[in-house]
Amino acid sequence: EPVEIELWHAMGGALGEATNAVAEQFNASQDAYNLTPIYKGNYEETLTATIAAFRAGEHPNIVQVFDAGAATIIGAEGAVIPAQDLIEQAGIEFRDDYIPGVANFYADADGKMVGMPFNSSTPILYYNVEALEEAGVEPPTTWEEFEQIAPALKEAGYVPMAQSHLPWIFTENFMSRHNLQFATNANGYEGAEGTELLVNVEPLKMHFTKVKEWIDAGLFGYYGTGWGDNQAPFENGEVAMWLGSSGSFGGLRQSADFDFSATFLPYWEAVTEEPYHTFIGGAALFAMSGHPDEENEAAAAFFEFLSSADPQVFWHRETGYVPITAEAYETAKEQGYYDEVPQAEVGIQQLQGRAGEWNNGYRMGFYVQIRDVMNREYGRIFSGEATVDEAFEIIEEEGNRLLERFAQTQSG
Numbered sequence: 001e002p003v004e005i006e007l008w009h010a011m012g013g014a015l016g017e018a019t020n021a022v023a024e025q026f027n028a029s030q031d032a033y034n035l036t037p038i039y040k041g042n043y044e045e046t047l048t049a050t051i052a053a054f055r056a057g058e059h060p061n062i063v064q065v066f067d068a069g070a071a072t073i074i075g076a077e078g079a080v081i082p083a084q085d086l087i088e089q090a091g092i093e094f095r096d097d098y099i100p101g102v103a104n105f106y107a108d109a110d111g112k113m114v115g116m117p118f119n120s121s122t123p124i125l126y127y128n129v130e131a132l133e134e135a136g137v138e139p140p141t142t143w144e145e146f147e148q149i150a151p152a153l154k155e156a157g158y159v160p161m162a163q164s165h166l167p168w169i170f171t172e173n174f175m176s177r178h179n180l181q182f183a184t185n186a187n188g189y190e191g192a193e194g195t196e197l198l199v200n201v202e203p204l205k206m207h208f209t210k211v212k213e214w215i216d217a218g219l220f221g222y223y224g225t226g227w228g229d230n231q232a233p234f235e236n237g238e239v240a241m242w243l244g245s246s247g248s249f250g251g252l253r254q255s256a257d258f259d260f261s262a263t264f265l266p267y268w269e270a271v272t273e274e275p276y277h278t279f280i281g282g283a284a285l286f287a288m289s290g291h292p293d294e295e296n297e298a299a300a301a302f303f304e305f306l307s308s309a310d311p312q313v314f315w316h317r318e319t320g321y322v323p324i325t326a327e328a329y330e331t332a333k334e335q336g337y338y339d340e341v342p343q344a345e346v347g348i349q350q351l352q353g354r355a356g357e358w359n360n361g362y363r364m365g366f367y368v369q370i371r372d373v374m375n376r377e378y379g380r381i382f383s384g385e386a387t388v389d390e391a392f393e394i395i396e397e398e399g400n401r402l403l404e405r406f407a408q409t410q411s412g
């Protein structure tokens with residue numbers, strides 16, 4: 001009888017189908033282990049369910065946790081076995097060709113990999129090819145260019161742009177794209193104590209001032225805070241350009257009945273002459289403690305399988321999440337995938353862009369709740385209930401209070 005293990009994940013729709021397919025491939029590749037993937041709702045719901053299950057001692061072997069929840073799960077005492085330890089304890093050699101941004105994001109202060117990178121993404125700019133042609137414009141490289149072309153798209157009957165998740169794209173990746181420090185203590189990596197947000201700063205406030213002006217002028221669409229809220233109006237052709245996850249590529253190919261393409265996340269030339277690479281997004285898999293050795297071995301075998309080239313390339317091609325190892329990226333190139341579908345390479349190219357001091361990642365506990373504060377305050381800016389200055393003061397204050405509370409949970 002194979003050893004049974006469970007994976008809780010947040011991959012719905014086309015992503016859920018691809019997750020099930022990867023699990024089936026693993027199960028078919030050997031007879032010792034059997035992995036059952038279970039969909040637990042969106043990222044926030046999956047993390048909440050996991051924490052509740054951990055308290056009740058009913059947690060799964062492996063859980064998928066998104067970037068924003070990484071510090072919370074890593075900081076939950078005794079909850080997680082670092083992926084690198086799990087793999088080495090199972091007698092498997094730990095590979096060292098993870099692409100740098102991926103390895104950093106889920107590593108501890110000593111560089112040990114705690115989370116197993118799985119679905120790694122980055123925000124990119126998708127565009128409706130016909131809409132841009134109609135308006136006679138090219139996709140923008142910078143926000144300055146966006147300001148120049150947006151009126152023509154509006155004129156042609158489109159909402160020029162929308163984006164999928166404000167804190168992710170217009171805060172976290174705003175910081176990385178411009179190499180701006182995001183939090184003290186080296187973006188939080190040096191420890192929870194004393195870590196404070198550095199978002200109440202001119203470049204970010206300038207950006208939100210602009211976005212509010214664009215919304216008021218009908219040059220930008222804001223459809224809500226839900227993960228899918230801003231994707232739907234792009235899919236139905238109302239919005240011409242959409243900032244979204246590279247991991248949405250596979251789903252869009254299934255659902256969009258128009259020709260679309262993709263390019264890099266714009267940056268402000270006024271803030272940086274050249275852009276920097278963005279943070280790794282998406283989620284990683286965490287092995288949870290408290291299970292028998294044979295189940296931990298099964299989890300290690302699954303992690304090893306996931307990093308090998310074939311499942312990696314399959315997953316990348318099906319979903320748009322980036323290849324996480326150099327080997328998988330090379331394999332996709334050798335297969336001619338990017339000659340066939342050049343837009344599929346945008347995410348990985350962007351992640352391998354210019355390195356700076358502040359764009360390797362961030363580590364902030366209770367960051368999921370900080371995102372809620374941001375979403376609420378950004379909504380208040382757009383509705384005119386709060387000025388940009390007021391909103392950022394509140395984000396700074398409430399955010400730092402959450403960081404302080406998290407630090408208290410870490411000091412024992």
Ligand SMILES: O=P(O)(O)OC[C@H](O)CO
Pocket residue numbers: 043066067068119120121122168245246247280281282283
């Ligand atoms: O939509 P995903 O899976 O690429 O994730 C985007 C963000 O990184 C999640 O916080």
